[in-house]
Amino acid sequence: MNADEPCERDFPTAAPDRAAGAETPIRVRERILVLVGADRTAATLVRVGQQLSAAMMNAPWTVAHVARPDANPVSAAAAQALQDAFKLAEQLGGSTVTLASDDLRACALDYARRSDMTQIVVGRGRGPRFPYRHRLDRTLLDASPAATVHIVAGDPAAPRPARGPSRRSPRGLSWRGHLGALGVVGAAAGVAWIVDRYVESADLAMVFMLSVLVSGLAFGLWPAVTAAAAAAFIYNFFFLLPRLTIYIAHPADVLTFAVFFAVAMTTGWLTGRVRDQARIAARSASAIAAVLSATRRLSASATASEAAKALAEQLAAATNGRAVVLTPRGHDLEISAADPPLEVLAADDMAAALLAWDMGEPAGSGTDAPPAARWTFRPLQGVKLRAGVVGVAPSAVATEDGERFVAALLDQGAVALERAELAADAADAEALRRTDTLRSALLNSVSHDLRTPLSTVLGSATTLIDYGKSLSPKVRDDLLLSIREEAERLNRYVGDLLDMTRLEGGALVTRREWTDARDVLRAAVARVKRRLDGRRIKWDFPDQVTMVMADASLLEQALVNILENAVAYSPDGTTIEVAAYEDRRNVVISIEDQGRGIPTVELERVFEKFRRMDEATDRGKGTGLGLAISKGFVEAMGGRIAAASPIDDGRGTRILISLPKERATPEGWL
Amino acid sequence: MSAHRPRILVIDDEPQIHRFLGPALDAAGYEPVRADTAAEGLREIARKAPDAVVLDLGLPDLDGKQALTKARAFYDGPIVILSARDRETEKIDALDLGADDYVEKPFGVGELLARLRVALRHRIRDQGAPPVVVAGDLTIDLVKRLVTRAADPIRLSPREYDLLAQLVQGAGKVVTHKQLLTAVWGPAHEHDVQYLRVFVGQLRQKIEPDPSAPALILTEPSVGYRWMG
Numbered sequence: 001m002n003a004d005e006p007c008e009r010d011f012p013t014a015a016p017d018r019a020a021g022a023e024t025p026i027r028v029r030e031r032i033l034v035l036v037g038a039d040r041t042a043a044t045l046v047r048v049g050q051q052l053s054a055a056m057m058n059a060p061w062t063v064a065h066v067a068r069p070d071a072n073p074v075s076a077a078a079a080q081a082l083q084d085a086f087k088l089a090e091q092l093g094g095s096t097v098t099l100a101s102d103d104l105r106a107c108a109l110d111y112a113r114r115s116d117m118t119q120i121v122v123g124r125g126r127g128p129r130f131p132y133r134h135r136l137d138r139t140l141l142d143a144s145p146a147a148t149v150h151i152v153a154g155d156p157a158a159p160r161p162a163r164g165p166s167r168r169s170p171r172g173l174s175w176r177g178h179l180g181a182l183g184v185v186g187a188a189a190g191v192a193w194i195v196d197r198y199v200e201s202a203d204l205a206m207v208f209m210l211s212v213l214v215s216g217l218a219f220g221l222w223p224a225v226t227a228a229a230a231a232a233f234i235y236n237f238f239f240l241l242p243r244l245t246i247y248i249a250h251p252a253d254v255l256t257f258a259v260f261f262a263v264a265m266t267t268g269w270l271t272g273r274v275r276d277q278a279r280i281a282a283r284s285a286s287a288i289a290a291v292l293s294a295t296r297r298l299s300a301s302a303t304a305s306e307a308a309k310a311l312a313e314q315l316a317a318a319t320n321g322r323a324v325v326l327t328p329r330g331h332d333l334e335i336s337a338a339d340p341p342l343e344v345l346a347a348d349d350m351a352a353a354l355l356a357w358d359m360g361e362p363a364g365s366g367t368d369a370p371p372a373a374r375w376t377f378r379p380l381q382g383v384k385l386r387a388g389v390v391g392v393a394p395s396a397v398a399t400e401d402g403e404r405f406v407a408a409l410l411d412q413g414a415v416a417l418e419r420a421e422l423a424a425d426a427a428d429a430e431a432l433r434r435t436d437t438l439r440s441a442l443l444n445s446v447s448h449d450l451r452t453p454l455s456t457v458l459g460s461a462t463t464l465i466d467y468g469k470s471l472s473p474k475v476r477d478d479l480l481l482s483i484r485e486e487a488e489r490l491n492r493y494v495g496d497l498l499d500m501t502r503l504e505g506g507a508l509v510t511r512r513e514w515t516d517a518r519d520v521l522r523a524a525v526a527r528v529k530r531r532l533d534g535r536r537i538k539w540d541f542p543d544q545v546t547m548v549m550a551d552a553s554l555l556e557q558a559l560v561n562i563l564e565n566a567v568a569y570s571p572d573g574t575t576i577e578v579a580a581y582e583d584r585r586n587v588v589i590s591i592e593d594q595g596r597g598i599p600t601v602e603l604e605r606v607f608e609k610f611r612r613m614d615e616a617t618d619r620g621k622g623t624g625l626g627l628a629i630s631k632g633f634v635e636a637m638g639g640r641i642a643a644a645s646p647i648d649d650g651r652g653t654r655i656l657i658s659l660p661k662e663r664a665t666p667e668g669w670l
Numbered sequence: 671m672s673a674h675r676p677r678i679l680v681i682d683d684e685p686q687i688h689r690f691l692g693p694a695l696d697a698a699g700y701e702p703v704r705a706d707t708a709a710e711g712l713r714e715i716a717r718k719a720p721d722a723v724v725l726d727l728g729l730p731d732l733d734g735k736q737a738l739t740k741a742r743a744f745y746d747g748p749i750v751i752l753s754a755r756d757r758e759t760e761k762i763d764a765l766d767l768g769a770d771d772y773v774e775k776p777f778g779v780g781e782l783l784a785r786l787r788v789a790l791r792h793r794i795r796d797q798g799a800p801p802v803v804v805a806g807d808l809t810i811d812l813v814k815r816l817v818t819r820a821a822d823p824i825r826l827s828p829r830e831y832d833l834l835a836q837l838v839q840g841a842g843k844v845v846t847h848k849q850l851l852t853a854v855w856g857p858a859h860e861h862d863v864q865y866l867r868v869f870v871g872q873l874r875q876k877i878e879p880d881p882s883a884p885a886l887i888l889t890e891p892s893v894g895y896r897w898m899g
Contacts, residue, residue, distance in 0.1 A: 451754050455776035456686040462778035463690045467697035475693045482689050 032061035042085030177219035181227035216267025228264035308336035311413035322393035382418030453486035524559035534572035540579035561626035570595035597646035681711030708732035748789030788842035805899025
């Protein structure tokens with residue numbers, strides 16, 4: 001970030017929390033201002049600011065740098081140090097601001113007052129080489145009755161920044177310039193004296209002319225004029241005949257003196273112009289940097305309210321006044337952000353804001369209508385729509401540069417707001433779409449998975465009714481069995497759907513009580529026992545397992561779902577291992593099958609809804625909700641669930657449920 | 671005896687369906703053949719030349735319509751579709767592609783067997799289509815294009831007659847809207863289902879004993895019509 005900006009322009013680059021208040025800022029909490037210069041101490045000061053903030057319950061803190069437009073740009077190293085310090089501040093959670101003013105003290109004090117700072121951190125002045133800073137800490141101490149000032153000794157190891165030749169105040173520059181000019185003329189006089197002694201009838205006027213020229217180039221107009229006067233006097237008094245008088249013998253010499261002054265004027269003027277141009281160039285470079293910085297901040301805003309807040313802060317800083325951002329809500333405008341915080345606008349101001357919104361043109365103070373408004377409102381015209389209205393309090397200094405900057409800010413702000421709103425719309429649409437996808441998946445699932453068992457029940461029942469007499473007893477029994485199995489399957493589906501609805505609808509109530517995980521596991525295994533077919537259950541329980549706070553019925557359902565999954569995806573004759581153990585913090589339940597396992601890419605998604613592996617061995621085909629419900633239930637009880645696969649030689653799946661132990665074990669269990 | 675039992679191939683991926691359909695078909699005097707996938711079903715059609723095929727549209731390996739098209743390439747026996755209601759368009763497409771009838775899941779065994787009987791009968795009759803169809807006191811002479819009730823001629827417009835003839839020739843199987851419209855009005859009108867509503871209404875007025883409770887021309891909602899004479 002370039003540093004040289006007029007004071008009426010500053011640009012925060014990260015948002016501090018602001019307490020809401022009435023139209024006058026109300027101090028609710030500490031606010032910390034860290035003043036840094038462009039040197040290596042800046043980072044130290046930033047860290048101090050952050051520590052102070054941490055000590056004050058994370059009070060909002062702002063790192064400010066006052067750049068001086070009159071000085072030449074600081075050295076690259078110094079600019080880098082400042083930029084690093086700003087980056088550090090943003091990483092540590094602080095805001096950053098670059099102010100610009102020739103008068104560092106006034107600007108800093110003004111900013112501190114305006115932003116309602118309660119703590120000011122400043123580096124200690126380091127002697128005459130830094131006269132402005134040396135005075136700064138004292139001045140702040142004297143002039144900040146409302147704020148506590150912390151003076152930090154700079155990092156002694158930090159090298160001092162290189163000082164450019166023109167790092168001087170304009171006043172200093174003028175008297176030093178005159179002295180310098182006299183020095184140059186003196187040197188010229190010395191040279192002229194030597195030349196005069198050894199060379200016959202040399203044109204010494206040329207030597208003095210050179211000194212005037214050099215003075216003009218080096219020091220500007222007025223030192224050059226001084227040089228011309230001094231050169232004319234010395235040349236006339238010491239070198240023109242008659243010597244040691246100011247009497248001019250030849251009228252032609254008068255012309256020589258006139259040329260001295262003409263050269264002084266011309267070179268001085270030229271030098272001044274070059275300087276002005278350099279300054280203008282520096283200014284526009286820093287204006288671009290300021291706009292870029294503001295844009296970066298605005299486009300980093302993820303939500304409309306963040307964008308509004310950023311815009312309000314930037315505008316308030318840029319206009320050295322107050323700013324408010326209003327966004328539409330229904331048919332009205334409401335305050336979306338304000339700097340300093342503001343809750344309501346006066347009726348006249350609100351009318352002006354609505355006028356600006358409706359007409360798409362500036363309204364309020366400083367415009368035609370309405371006359372009573374104290375704020376000036378301007379519409380925020382985005383690419384497609386009007387995003388809102390910004391109001392600026394009329395204390396704004398309307399320099400041309402400032403106007404341009406404000407206009408650029410408004411453009412960027414409008415686009416940022418619009419973008420944030422579009423992003424929010426897109427997110428809403430995405431959420432809706434996902435809900436729709438879920439619904440249609442659910443419908444498909446219901447349609448297929450409920451109808452299949454119904455088909456079997458209806459088909460078997462009608463077969464028995466129509467042909468029961470001609471069927472063998474074995475076939476009759478099998479049909480009756482299939483009716484029962486499918487009715488049970490149907491019941492499980494309906495149960496799954498209800499469980500999922502409870503989870504999704506947020507209607508799940510957990511009744512947690514002291515529970516022995518082993519008891520719940522035994523009950524769950526008993527419920528799936530009949531569907532095990534040739535699969536064996538292997539138990540692995542310790543003698544003691546700490547009780548956990550859990551909802552036994554939810555845990556049982558979660559375990560049943562996992563067990564059913566294990567049955568569905570493992571072949572007959574394999575073993576399902578059921579284990580419970582504990583570590584220091586958790587009781588862990590593990591259910592492991594010897595099925596074909598889950599591919600690693602699928603592992604993370606097994607707990608998603610409607611996630612089904614192809615080719616369940618048979619009849620275990622589920623709704624695809626079982627594991628999702630298990631996860632929902634376990635998490636509702638504060639536990640965690642995870643899947644691991646393959647277990648060994650590329651086969652097997654292990655589901656782990658861990659339930660946290662309560663810190664305090666009830667006395668009864670001790 | 672087994673040589674005369676009609677062989678019915680059931681293609682369905684749900685083992686539970688085979689579990690009851692096998693014994694039911696067996697008890698009803700058919701010889702059931704089981705296939706779990708479309709590929710297996712097509713192989714069985716080629717190898718065992720079943721008298722009729724029951725085809726589930728929701729097969730894991732092949733889309734129902736594709737399976738039907740492939741089967742129809744070398745098999746022209748009756749094919750009855752099993753489908754769930756959410757596959758309605760697929761069901762109509764299947765009928766248009768040459769399926770004879772459909773049964774919606776869940777279904778009673780009696781219903782499926784009745785449809786199978788109709789389809790089998792239709793195929794038998796197809797081989798020597800009778801020129802005169804009799805339904806109660808109604809006689810339809812497909813050669814003379816004459817419809818009479820108890821010897822009294824019934825006046826039908828040419829379109830009404832064509833429509834009736836199409837339905838009668840379907841003889842118990844569903845004739846889809848598209849099939850009727852294409853045959854009677856031409857391919858350009860295959861979506862003008864409202865024509866059918868009007869003309870079927872008029873036909874019912876003229877031939878049904880009780881037009882408010884049609885017994886001869888049954889409506890299969892959003893699929894087509896069925897001649898029950």
